Amino acid sequence: MDYEGFFRSEIDALRDEGEYRVFANLERHVGAFPRATRRRDGAAQGANDDRHEVTVWCSNDYLGMGQNAEVRAAMVDAIETCGAGAGGTRNISGTNVHHVALEAELADLHGKESALLFTSGYVSNWAALGTLGSRLPGCVILSDALNHASMIEGMRHSRADKRIWKHNDPEDLRRHLAALDPARPKVVAFESVYSMDGDIAPIAEILDVAEEFGAMTYLDEVHAVGLYGPRGGGVAEREGLMDRLTVIEGTLGKAFGVMGGYIAASTALCDWVRSYASGFIFTTSLPPAVAAGACASIRHLKGSDAERMRQRAMVALLRRRLDQMGIPHLPNPSHIVPVMVKDPVKCKMISDILLDDHGIYVQPINYPTVPRGTERLRFTPSPLHTEADVEHLVQSLHALWSQCALSRAVA
Secondary structure, three states: OOHHHHHHHHHHHHHHOOOOOOOOEEEEOOOOOOEEEEEHHHOOOOOOOOEEEEEEOOOOOOOOHHHOHHHHHHHHHHHHHHOOOOOOEOOOOOOOHHHHHHHHHHHHHOOOOEEEEEOOHHHHHHHHHHHHHHHOOOOEEEEEOOOOHHHHHHHHHHOOEEEEEOOOOHHHHHHHHHOOOOOOOEEEEEEOEOOOOOOEOOHHHHHHHHHHOOOEEEEEOOOOOOOOOOOOOOHHHHOOOHHHOOEEEEEOOOOOOOOOEEEEEOHHHHHHHHHHOHHHHOOEOOOHHHHHHHHHHHHHHHHOOHHHHHHHHHHHHHHHHHHHHOOOEOOOOOOOEEEEOOOHHHHHHHHHHHHHHHOEEOOEEOOOOOOOOOOEEEEOOOOOOOHHHHHHHHHHHHHHHHHOOOOOOOO
C-alpha cells in the first residue's frame, strides 16, 4: 500500500470540503489579552517580517484568568519553590502539596466531599466515565445525544451498554430508563452548557427523572465552571442543584485560565476512580505551578463577580449589534455566540479574511464538530474585550456578509 499517498489523499479531501484545520501561530502578551501577535506560515519567534497584531475572539479562556496577576504570581512562586515538573504519576512521586490543596478547593467549590485531578477535561471524562461503565456490574450509560467527544470516548472505552436520549429531553430520558431493568446500575451523563449551540440543559428536570429510576447522574460543567453561580461553581450551583448530582466534572483550562480536569463527588467514589482509572493511574500529574495557578484562579472567582458581570455585558452588546446588522446567530442563554454561516467553504474563507485583513481571529467550526449545513463562527466575548472591539468585529462581519452573498437575519 502507498501509505504516504493515502495520507495525502485524505488531507486533500478535507481541503476540498473546506474542513481542513489550520492552526494560527499566536503569541499572547501578558496584560494585553485579547490582543496577540500572529506569525504567518510559522515565522520564527523574533522574526519581524510577516507578523501582525490580532484580536482573539474564540478563546475558551472565557474570563481572561490566564492573564490574572494573582494566578501568574501563584504559578511563578510554585516554580521557584517546587520546580517545573511534578516528577511522576500521582502514585510515584507525583503528588504535590499544590495538588492536595487544589482538590480541596474544588471539593469546596462544588459542595462535595472530595475531588480528583486529571491532566485535562478530556481525560477526566474519558477516565471517569470509562471506569464507571466498565466496573459497575451490568452498567447502562444514558447519554445526551450532543455530549462531548470525550464523554463518548469514555463510554466506548467502558464497553458498557449505552442508550442515547434526545438532546435536553427529560421525557425521552424517562422512556429509556423505564425500559431498563430497575436493578441494573444506571448512569445519566449530560452537560450543563453545550459549547457549540450554547444551550443549557434543564438540569432539575433531568435529575427528577434520574432519581425516579435510581440512576446516578454525571454532569459535565466544563463550559460553566467559573462563569455561573455566585462562586463560579457552574449552572448547578446557580440553580441550587449541586447536592443532587452524583458526579460533577469540570475543567481548569477554560474559565479558570490554566489547564487540567477534575471530578467532584463523594469520598468513596473519588477514591474508587483514583484506584481503578488507568487514565489517572498511569499518567504524569499536573505540574505544581499549574495546580497552584488553578487554585488561585478558583479562589479569586469564588469571591469576585466582576469578571462574570463584565463578560455578560460584552456578550449582550455583541448580540445586540449582530441583530442590528442582520447577522444570524443562534439565540441561547449562555456566553457563547454562534454566528451561522451554514457553508464550510465560506465559513473557512470568512475566517481567513477576518484574520488576514481585519486582524480578527476566530476559528471556523465545521464538520465533524458540528453537523454539515450548520457551519459557524463561534465567538466568546470576554470581560477584556472593549466596545470598540465589538464594533470592529460587527462592521467586519457586515462587510463580509455582503461580499459572500450570505442571508441576513430578519428582525
